[in-house]
Amino acid sequence: MIDLLICGMFIEIVDLIETIFKLKCMKIFKIILFCCSLSLFCQNSYSKDIILEEGIDHSLNFEFDPLYKKTLHTSKGDKIIIKDYYIWAFDDGDWQIGGKLHLINDDSMGRRTRITCSISPAEGDKFMMIKKRMSVRVDGVIGDYSDQGGLKIDPCNISY
Numbered sequence: 001m002i003d004l005l006i007c008g009m010f011i012e013i014v015d016l017i018e019t020i021f022k023l024k025c026m027k028i029f030k031i032i033l034f035c036c037s038l039s040l041f042c043q044n045s046y047s048k049d050i051i052l053e054e055g056i057d058h059s060l061n062f063e064f065d066p067l068y069k070k071t072l073h074t075s076k077g078d079k080i081i082i083k084d085y086y087i088w089a090f091d092d093g094d095w096q097i098g099g100k101l102h103l104i105n106d107d108s109m110g111r112r113t114r115i116t117c118s119i120s121p122a123e124g125d126k127f128m129m130i131k132k133r134m135s136v137r138v139d140g141v142i143g144d145y146s147d148q149g150g151l152k153i154d155p156c157n158i159s160y
Contacts, residue, residue, distance in 0.1 A: 048075055050142070054084040055105045058151065059113040072145035080153055082138040085117065095124045103127070103158070107150060114150030118143070119158060127158070136160055 050071070052058055061068040088106040095101035101124030107114035117138050119127065140156035 048078045050075060050078065050080045052080070052082045055082055055086055055115055058082075058105075058115055059109045062112065069145075072142070072151060075142045076144060078142050080138070080140055080142050082115070084135050085115065085138040085158075086135050087117075087133055090127075091116075092124075092128070095121060095128070100124065100154070101127060103156075111150055112147045116150060116152045116154075117156035117158065118152065118154040119156050123158065134160070 048071075085103075086105055087103045089104045091102040091104065098121055100118040100120060103117040103119060105115045105117075117140060137159040138153065138156060139159070140153035143152040143154035145151050
C-alpha cells in the first residue's frame, strides 16, 4: 500500500514538474515570439526602401504602376537601391568647382524617367579617371522627384 502511495506521489511530482516546465517553456516561447514580431514591426513600419533591379524599371513603373509617382513624391529621405544603373552621361559643372559629380542615366523616354545620382567629390575624382559609360550599383537617399527633373538621389554611392 505504501508502495502505491509513493508511486502515486512520484507520478504527481513528475506531472507537476512537467506542467511547470511546459509553462516556463510556453512563457519563454511567447516572449521570443513577441520580440520577433516587435522586431519585424519596427523594421517594416519605418522603412520604405525602394529597390530596383535595373534603371529601366524606373521608366517601366511609370507605365504600369499608377502609384509609382506618388511613391517617389512621398519617399524623400528614404533609401533607394538600384542594382544595375547604367551611367549614360554626367554633369561635371559642380564637380569642377569642388562639388558633387552628377551621374545621369539614359533619359530618352522623357525627363521624368531621368535618374540623377550625385556622388561625392572624392568618388567623382575616381569616376572621372575612368570616365566611360558603364553599369554600377547605386545605394543612396531620395533627394527629390519632379516631372521636369526626374529622380534625384543625393547622397549617392556607387559600386563598380
